[in-house]
Structure formats: structure tokens, C-alpha cells
Amino acid sequence: MTPFDTMSTHRSDVRGASDGNTGLKEALFIYNLPFNDLLHRAHTIHRSNFDPNAVQMSRLLSVKTGGCAEDCGYCSQSAHYPTGVKASKLLEVEHVLSEARKARDGGATRYCMGAAWRSPKDRDMEAITAMVRGVRALGMETCMTLGMLTPQQSARLADAGLDYYNHNIDTSERFYSEIITTRSFVDRLETLANVREAGIKVCAGGILGMGETVDDRVSMLVTLANLPMPPESVPINMLIPIPGSMLANAQPINPIDFVRTVALARILMPTSYVRLSAGRTDMSDETQALCFFVGANSIFVGETLLTADNPGEDRDAALFRRLGLRGEQLEPIV
Numbered sequence: 001m002t003p004f005d006t007m008s009t010h011r012s013d014v015r016g017a018s019d020g021n022t023g024l025k026e027a028l029f030i031y032n033l034p035f036n037d038l039l040h041r042a043h044t045i046h047r048s049n050f051d052p053n054a055v056q057m058s059r060l061l062s063v064k065t066g067g068c069a070e071d072c073g074y075c076s077q078s079a080h081y082p083t084g085v086k087a088s089k090l091l092e093v094e095h096v097l098s099e100a101r102k103a104r105d106g107g108a109t110r111y112c113m114g115a116a117w118r119s120p121k122d123r124d125m126e127a128i129t130a131m132v133r134g135v136r137a138l139g140m141e142t143c144m145t146l147g148m149l150t151p152q153q154s155a156r157l158a159d160a161g162l163d164y165y166n167h168n169i170d171t172s173e174r175f176y177s178e179i180i181t182t183r184s185f186v187d188r189l190e191t192l193a194n195v196r197e198a199g200i201k202v203c204a205g206g207i208l209g210m211g212e213t214v215d216d217r218v219s220m221l222v223t224l225a226n227l228p229m230p231p232e233s234v235p236i237n238m239l240i241p242i243p244g245s246m247l248a249n250a251q252p253i254n255p256i257d258f259v260r261t262v263a264l265a266r267i268l269m270p271t272s273y274v275r276l277s278a279g280r281t282d283m284s285d286e287t288q289a290l291c292f293f294v295g296a297n298s299i300f301v302g303e304t305l306l307t308a309d310n311p312g313e314d315r316d317a318a319l320f321r322r323l324g325l326r327g328e329q330l331e332p333i334v
């Protein structure tokens with residue numbers, strides 16, 4: 001049984017109030033508002049679109065770990081850095097489904113499967129689509145993050161019933177090439193367009209604490225908000241510094257700046273789920289509480305993310321109790 005209380009949310013109650021095209025200047029103005037004004041504004045928007053005490057819970061599994069050809073400077077799984085993560089093959093479908101069953105019994109309503117690929121090979125698509133079908137049959141929403149996708153691969157995933165595809169833009173267009181050189185910002189946008197075109201919901205966000213400027217953070221959110229349709233889900237990761245990676249010694253982001261960025265995400269994308277993603281292990285309860293106040297309404301649960309630590313059930317259950325938060329429960333999937 002889950003330690004989290006659950007509640008039912010009717011997605012159709014969520015008001016569609018996208019702001020339209022918010023410019024960088026306007027977004028910077030909002031980011032720099034006096035903190036209390038920013039908190040008030042973000043929370044008011046959050047409250048008018050969501051139940052402020054309900055948090056969606058996802059569980060992650062790395063279905064293919066390590067040995068990745070890309071050189072993302074933050075990642076434990078890139079073959080370009082001596083991070084100590086061993087490369088392994090794609091997991092068996094049955095193994096993934098038995099892990100998914102445990103996640104569902106622990107209260108997760110969405111199961112996210114990640115692979116350390118630049119892009120999937122067509123020969124892997126059969127196993128991948130079997131994972132999607134199997135997890136859906138367990139009554140959970142499905143999410144995958146497999147790297148860049150062609151229109152054909154996107155259509156196959158849509159056909160299997162994939163609910164969400166996670167593909168982060170990670171930072172601003174300006175800063176992108178300082179973090180990753182093996183692909184471009186435009187490559188990322190192209191996959192997001194392929195996924196959208198296939199009818200899969202989009203999960204796209206980024207990482208804070210990589211040495212980016214305030215302008216970079218704000219610009220990343222403006223790019224996301226101004227996509228033809230904003231992402232339904234926006235993960236905001238705080239960098240987990242990985243020993244051996246290029247960003248092992250990056251200066252941590254100040255918690256107030258982190259909260260400001262989450263608040264701006266909520267204001268620019270009023271009806272999207274904003275996920276407080278990687279980095280919660282090193283975040284105080286107070287910082288997390290402020291993030292939930294300004295509009296974060298989704299987390300990853302469990303002891304592990306893909307390769308790195310996550311707070312785990314006991315700490316999260318205690319935090320939820322103290323804050324009076326509940327896990328959101330899904331409508332039955334048909």
C-alpha cells in the first residue's frame with residue numbers, strides 16, 4: 001500500500017489559459033519581481049488551474065543504461081566521461097513490467113522509461129512498444145525518453161499508446177553548445193515537433209545549476225512556452241553533479257533562484273504539470289515546499305532516478321504529511 005493519500009483529479013476541470021507569446025523581456029520582468037509578488041502571482045495562477053494540494057507522482061526506470069554516444073556535460077551515462085557507470089543492454093520486457101507493477105503498488109500513476117541513446121535503433125522498437133503496451137495494461141500512464149526520434153518512430157510509439165515523450169531542451173539556445181556538442185538545440189526542437197505531430201503528449205524541460213545565466217533560464221522557459229503548443233509536462237531538474245562528468249564541480253544554484261524559475265514556469269505555462277525532477281535529495285524541505293507553493297505539482301518517487309539518488313518513499317511521505325499534500329490519482333485509463 002502507498003503511504004500517500006490519493007485524490008481524484010478531473011483533467012477536464014483544468015482551465016486552458018495559455019498566455020500566448022510571452023517575450024523574453026516580459027518574462028525577465030516577472031522573474032525579477034519582488035519575491036513575495038512573484039510567489040503570490042504564481043500561486044494564484046496555480047490555484048486557479050489545479051488543486052494546490054495534489055501532486056502527480058511518476059516513477060522512473062532506466063531500461064538501457066550507460067555507454068551513450070552523446071557528450072551531455074551533466075550526464076553520468078555519457079561514454080565521453082569517466083563517471084564509473086557501466087553500460088548495459090536493453091532490459092527484458094518482462095523485467096520492466098515487474099518493476100512497473102511494483103511502482104504502481106507504491107502509488108505511482110505514471111511510469112517513465114529512459115534509455116541512454118542518442119536515438120533508438122529500429123531493431124529496438126519492438127521491445128520498446130511492448131513495454132509501452134504492458135505498462136498501459138497495468139493501468140498507468142506511460143512516458144519514454146529515448147533520445148531523438150524520427151516521424152516514423154514517433155508514429156510507432158503513438159500507435160502503441162505512449163502517453164508522454166520526454167525530451168528536454170535543457171537550457172537556452174545560446175548556452176546549449178557549451179553543454180552538449182554532439183547535437184544541436186534545433187535537433188531537440190525537431191524531435192519535439194515529431195512527437196507532437198504523432199499525437200503524443202510532450203514532456204520537455206531542462207536543468208538549472210549548470211553555470212547558466214538568469215537570461216538563459218528565462219529564455220529556456222520562453223522557448224518552451226512559445227512552442228506551437230506548450231508541453232503538457234515541464235520537468236525542472238536541479239543539476240546532480242556527477243563525479244567525472246564535465247559539470248562535476250558546477251556552482252550550485254541558489255535556492256531562491258531555483259524557486260523563481262519554477263514560479264516563472266508556472267506563470268508562463270499555467271495549465272502544464274511542472275515537475276520538480278532531479279536534485280530533490282540535496283534540496284531542503286523548505287525549498288521543496290516553496291516549489292510546491294509556486295506551482296510544482298509533479299515529482300519522481302522512489303530511491304533512484306535513472307542512475308542517481310532520489311529522496312525515497314519515507315522522506316517524501318513525511319514531507320507530504322507535514323505539508324498536507326496528497327498524491328494525485330488517475331482517472332481509469334481506457
Ligand code: SAM
Pocket residue numbers: 074075076114115116117118145146147148166167168170205206207237238239240241242278279306
Ligand atoms: N538519452 C535521452 C535524452 O537525453 O533525451 C534520455 C535520458 S536523459 C538522462 C533525460 C534527461 O535527464 C536529460 O535531458 C537531462 O535533462 C536530465 N538529466 C540527466 N542527467 C542529469 C543530472 N546529472 N542532473 C540533472 N538532470 C539530469
Ligand code: DTB
Pocket residue numbers: 060076112114145166168205206235236237240277278304305306307308309
Ligand atoms: C527529466 O527531466 N529528469 C529525469 C527524466 N526526465 C528522465 C531524469 C533525471 C536524471 C537524473 C540523473 C540520473 O539519474 O542519472
Ligand code: SF4
Pocket residue numbers: 068069070071072075076077078079115116117118147
Ligand atoms: Fe545520452 Fe541522454 Fe545522457 Fe545525453 S542525457 S549522454 S543523450 S543518456
